[in-house]
Each structure stands twice: as structure tokens, then as C-alpha cells.
Amino acid sequence: MENQDWKNLGFGYRDTDYNVRCYYRNGNWGELEISSSNVINLHMAATSLHYGQEAFEGLKAFKGKDGKIRVFRMDENAKRMQDSSDGIMMAKLPVEKFQEAVRLAIKMNKKFIPPYESGASLYIRPLLIGTGPEIGVKPSEEYLFMVFVMPVGPYFPEGFKPTDLVIMRKYDRAAPQGTGKYKVGGNYAASLVEGGLAKKGGFSAVLYLDSKKKKYIDECGPANFFGIKGNTYVTPESDSILPSITNKSLIVLAEEMGLNIERRPVPWEELAEFEEVGACGTAAVISPIKRVYDADNDHEYVYGTEPGPWSTKLYNKLRAIQYGDAQDKYGWVEVID
Numbered sequence: 001m002e003n004q005d006w007k008n009l010g011f012g013y014r015d016t017d018y019n020v021r022c023y024y025r026n027g028n029w030g031e032l033e034i035s036s037s038n039v040i041n042l043h044m045a046a047t048s049l050h051y052g053q054e055a056f057e058g059l060k061a062f063k064g065k066d067g068k069i070r071v072f073r074m075d076e077n078a079k080r081m082q083d084s085s086d087g088i089m090m091a092k093l094p095v096e097k098f099q100e101a102v103r104l105a106i107k108m109n110k111k112f113i114p115p116y117e118s119g120a121s122l123y124i125r126p127l128l129i130g131t132g133p134e135i136g137v138k139p140s141e142e143y144l145f146m147v148f149v150m151p152v153g154p155y156f157p158e159g160f161k162p163t164d165l166v167i168m169r170k171y172d173r174a175a176p177q178g179t180g181k182y183k184v185g186g187n188y189a190a191s192l193v194e195g196g197l198a199k200k201g202g203f204s205a206v207l208y209l210d211s212k213k214k215k216y217i218d219e220c221g222p223a224n225f226f227g228i229k230g231n232t233y234v235t236p237e238s239d240s241i242l243p244s245i246t247n248k249s250l251i252v253l254a255e256e257m258g259l260n261i262e263r264r265p266v267p268w269e270e271l272a273e274f275e276e277v278g279a280c281g282t283a284a285v286i287s288p289i290k291r292v293y294d295a296d297n298d299h300e301y302v303y304g305t306e307p308g309p310w311s312t313k314l315y316n317k318l319r320a321i322q323y324g325d326a327q328d329k330y331g332w333v334e335v336i337d
């Protein structure tokens, strides 16, 4: 990877040398196994293929100026995967085992971790699938947990730049009391049609409203929503939002910077009142939004073509912690030797 153009990697699948696997059989998790193959052998009647027993996670590791490798809040990802497992009746992987697998996957692929200067990072994708054969609708008795990694370019290779969102009320991402709060593949399958339409229209993502009343803002396809007005960071509260670890972290930093925090239902009409709007998640940290287009009412909410001051401050602070440039007051990063 010596002559790699790290900056222009983008976010695409890329092979690395090794991945980590762990099987659940006869009611027990086995030992971690290292594989150099990028394929798995799967029963054609596996529940993951037929009934969507699949959950995933996404996190990143960063190389610092000091050459150290840091991984961000992986205990939170481990716990969230347990919640997802409960949500679709899969075997729960112990938090410690999840962490061990992530550490191992990073260590085995050290040469793929982009250098500090590139602004790129190592994306880590853990996933859990039902592997046991069933044809009746019921949970599998066997599971496979895997972790693979790949280098990804900086989300904003040309600099931190705002994009547009679109509201289209005829599409739902998740049912009101459904699986929206779990990180399961099924939610993503359900979002592909409108996600594709949004991209075609030049928008970066769909901004979903609550599925029941279409009254409140839920989240973006793959990222949580926040708005800033006056001295307040506002983010929606809803049963169908995926609890973003980035959002959770930004809330802590925002509070530290002196902002008030409001986590509550956010009526879509409030879009008119925000001074800054952003989408947040592991991929970009913050994707500032310059415009939300309400396609049903042919109305647009405009927030300026440059990222707002609070979004910029929050983005810089979180990135600095991740890369080891700012003090890690909250114990969010673990150094991997």
C-alpha cells in the first residue's frame, strides 16, 4: 500500500489481507478465527438470506500524528449490536468478544491504515448473520459474526462541504414500532428505492419524517439529524431512529461548548427556524446541510452554502479526538498496539 493515493480512495469495498470470524453453535460462541478468504460458505436455507436475520455495525480506526492507531467508542458499537440482536432474535455476542475481534482485525491489517496526513481512515464493518437452515419463520440456532476492514478516503476530499436533503412523504424507512432503532440490513433494503431517487435528484439523502403521522423529523437514510438555533442543539427523539454514536458524542461536545441540548420530537415546520442543519454519523462525522427540499410542498429551507460555525466547531473537535490531536477527556478512544 506504499504508493496508495489515500486521499482519493472514496468509500468503496476493497479487499484487505485478513478478516475475523466467530461462530455460534450449540448455544455457545466459539473462539475467534482469522481468515484470509473474502467469501463464506453459507447454507442456502440460512435465516439471514430468507428472513433478514442480519445486523451490522460501522466504526473507524485512525492513525495519529504520533503514529498510534486509535479506535473510537467501540464498546458502544458492541452494545448496539447486542440491542440489534435482541430486536431480531439473534444470539448476543459478548461485548468483550466484539472488542477482541475488532482489535484483531485492525492489527492483522495494519498496513491498510491510511497515514495521518491523508485525512483518510480504516473503516471497520462487523456483522452478524443467522446461518442455520430454517424454512419456517423462526430464529436460527446458529450464527456467524465477522469483522472486516477497509481503508476509506476522507469523506470530504475537497473540504467540509454542505449538501442537500429531500423530504418525500410517500416513503417510509421503518414502521413506527418496527425495527428503525436497530442497525439491521432490512431497514436499508427498505430505503433503497427512495435513496436512489434522492441521489438522482442531486440530493445526498432522504430526510424521513415519522411514519405514523408525518409530523416529526426522524432521521436521514444513514445518519441522524440535528439542527441548531440560537444557543441550542436540537435532535429528534423517536422510537424509529437508530441511536447514532456520533450524535451521542456531539451532544456531549455541544454541551461542553456551552450549547443547550434538546432531544425531543421535532416538527418538520421547525426546519424554518434552524440556523444550521446537519446529518451525523461515522462516515462523515457531520455532513452539513445547505438545503432541505420538501418535495411534497415544493418548498425549500436554505441554510447557506458554507458550513455553520457550530457545525464546524463540533466537526473539528470530534475529529481531533479521533485522530489524537485533542485530549480524550471522556475515554472515547482506545489505542491499538
Ligand SMILES: *Cc1c(COP(=O)(O)O)cnc(C)c1O
Pocket: 058, 183, 219, 220, 221, 222, 223, 224, 242, 243, 244, 245, 246, 247, 280, 281, 282, 283
Ligand atoms: C449507522 C446509522 C447511523 C449513524 O450511527 P453512527 O453510530 O453515528 O455511525 C444513523 N442512522 C442510521 C439509520 C444508521 O444505520
